[in-house]
Amino acid sequence: MSSAETAAVTARRMPSLSMPVLLAVCYVALPFVLGNSFWLQVSVYAGIAAIGAIGLNLLTGNTGQVSLGHPFFLGAGAYAAGVFGQDWGLPFWIWLPGAGLVGFGLGALVGPFALRLRGNYLVMVTFALVFIGLHIFSNWSAVTGGAAGRGISVPVAIGPIDFADLFGATRDQCYFWLVWGIVGISAWLVFNIINSRPGRALMAIRDRELTAEFVGIDVSHMKIAAFAISSAVAAVAGALYGAYVQYVSPVEWNLLLGIQYIAMIIVGGIGSVAGGVIGAVVITFLPHLMREVAGSLPFVAVNQSDGGLITVFALNQILFGVLIVFFLVVAPGGLARAVSAAAGRLSAPRRHK
C-alpha cells in the first residue's frame, strides 16, 4: 500500500474516530450551552422522540413492517410509568423497564396480526390500533384518568443518583443527560440486533419473505419479536415522556403522531439507527424553528388572530408533508445517507490523471 493510499484510508477512518468524541462532547456540554432555555426542553423532547424512532426503524426500516400504531405503544408506556412509578410507588429502575415490558407484551399481542397481513393490510390494522388505543385511553379512567388525562409524578433516581437533581443542575439539564443516555443505550442495543444473526434474518424477511423462509428463518417468530422489541422501545420513550411532561391526556396519542414517527425515519433514513435519531431531531425541532422565523415572514401569522395569509401550524403541516414526499422520492436514504455520502466525498482521495 502506497503512502498516499494509507493516508486516504486514514482520512476515511477519521470521521469514525472523531464522531464518538464529538457526540460525547455534545452530550456533556449541550445542557450548559443551551442553559435553561426553551431549546433545552426541545432537545429533551427530541431525545424522547429519538428513542421511539429507533424502535420504529427496527420494525419498519429493518423488518419492512409499516406501522402507524406507534402512538398506542408510546401511550401505553406513559400510562405504565404512571401506574408503576406513581400509583404503586416503584423506583425508577423498576418502573422504566416495567413500562418497556408492558410495551413488549402489547407488541407480542399485536404482532400475530402482522403475520397474516402485510403491506397495505398491516398499515390498516396499525391505523385501526391508534383509534382503538385512543378509545381505551379515554375510557379506562382508573389507569389513564379518562379523557381529561392524568398527572404522572414519578421518581427518577437510581440509589443515591437522582436524575432530577444532579450536582445542582436544573431539572431540564438532568433530563437531557438521562434521556440522551437512554438514546445511546437504545441505539447500541438496536445496532447490535441489526448487525447480528437475528438482524440479518429480519432484513432477509423484509427483502424477500419467502426466500427467508426457505433458508430456514423462523419468519413468524422473528416478525413477532421485531414487533415486541420495537413496541418495548416505544413504551420506554412514552414512559420517559410521561415522566418529563408530568401530565398526559389521551388525545396526544393520535394518528398524526404515528405519521410523524414514520416521517422521522423517512427523513432521517430508513433502516439506519443514526437515521432514526437524526430524523427525530429534525422533525422535533422543525415546528419550533419555524415558529421562530415565522415572525420575520410577512405572510405568516404566528397566531390565528394575526391575520396573516397562513398560520404557522398550517405552514408546518404543509412543510411536513412536502418533506415526506421529498425524502421518499428524491432522497430515499434520508439525511443519514446524504450526510455519510457528503462526508465520503470530502474525505475520499481526489484522482487526477
Added chain:
Amino acid sequence: MIDFTKLIFAGLSLGSVYALIALGFVMVYKATGILNFAQGGLLMLGAYLAQYFINGLGTTFWIALPMAMLATGLVAAGLQRTIFDKLLTHPAFTVIMATWAVLIVLEQVPITLFGYDFLNMNDPFGLAMVSIASVQVFTIDLWTLAFAAGSVAVLAVFFFRTRMGLAMRATASDPEAAIAQGIEPRLVHATAWFVAGMLACLAGVMLGGGSRLVSPELSHVALRAIPAVILGGLSSPLGAVVGGILIGIAEVLTAAWAPTLAPWLGKNLHLVMPYFLLVGFLMFRPQGLFGQRQSGRV
C-alpha cells in the same frame, strides 16, 4: 319498532355516505393500486368549496354541488398527474406515505382559507323532516340515499356501457395487456382519481349539510370509511357499497344501544366500532365479503 326503523334509516343514510367514500377508494385502488388515504382531504375540500360557492358566491345549492364536484375531481386528477403518476414504480410504502403527506397538506388548505369555525352549508334541506310510514326522517338523509344510489347507477353505466369504463376495467384486470391494446394508462389513472374526487366531494357535501356543519372534523369521518373498504373487499365496488352501509348501520346501532347495554365498554364506542370491525375482518376474512383472495406466484 319505530325506533328501530328510525335507527336503520339513520344507519342507511350514514352508510351511504361511507359507501360513496369507499367507492372512491376502490376506484383508485383498482385503477392504480394506490390506497388513497388522502380521500378525507378531498372530501373536506369539496365540502368547503360547496359551502363557499353557496355562501361566498351566492349560487344555489344545485349549481354549487356540481361545481364543487368538478373542482374537487380536477384537484384529485391533478394530484395524480403531478405526484402519484411519478410514484408508480416506487414501493407500496412510499406511495402510502405520500398519500398521508398529501392528506396532511390538503387538510390545511380549507383551514387556511376559511378558518377553524364550523360553517353552515345553507343547503335547501336544512332541518326539514318528512314522515314515511309514521317514521320521521331528515329530508337530507333521503337525499343522501338517493345521491348514493344515483352515483352507483351512473358508475355502473360508466363501467359497463362506455369505452372509458371498458378501458378502466381492462386496466384493472391486466395493466400490461391493456397498454398493449392501446389504452393510455395515465388517462385511466387520472379518470379514476377524478371520479374519486367527485364522489368524495358529494360525500363531503352530504356530511356537512342538513343538520350538520362544515368543519375540519369532516376529514376524520372519511377515515372511518376505510373499514368499509376492508369489509367489502379492497377491489370490489359492490363490496364498497355493502361495506359502507354495514359500517353505517353498525355505527348507528352501537351509538344507540351500547350506552345502555354495555356502558362498561366506554363512551363513544360507536366512533371506534368501525375499527373493531376492520380488525376482526382482517383477522378472519382479509379479502372482505366480496374481494378475491390474493395469491402470489413464487
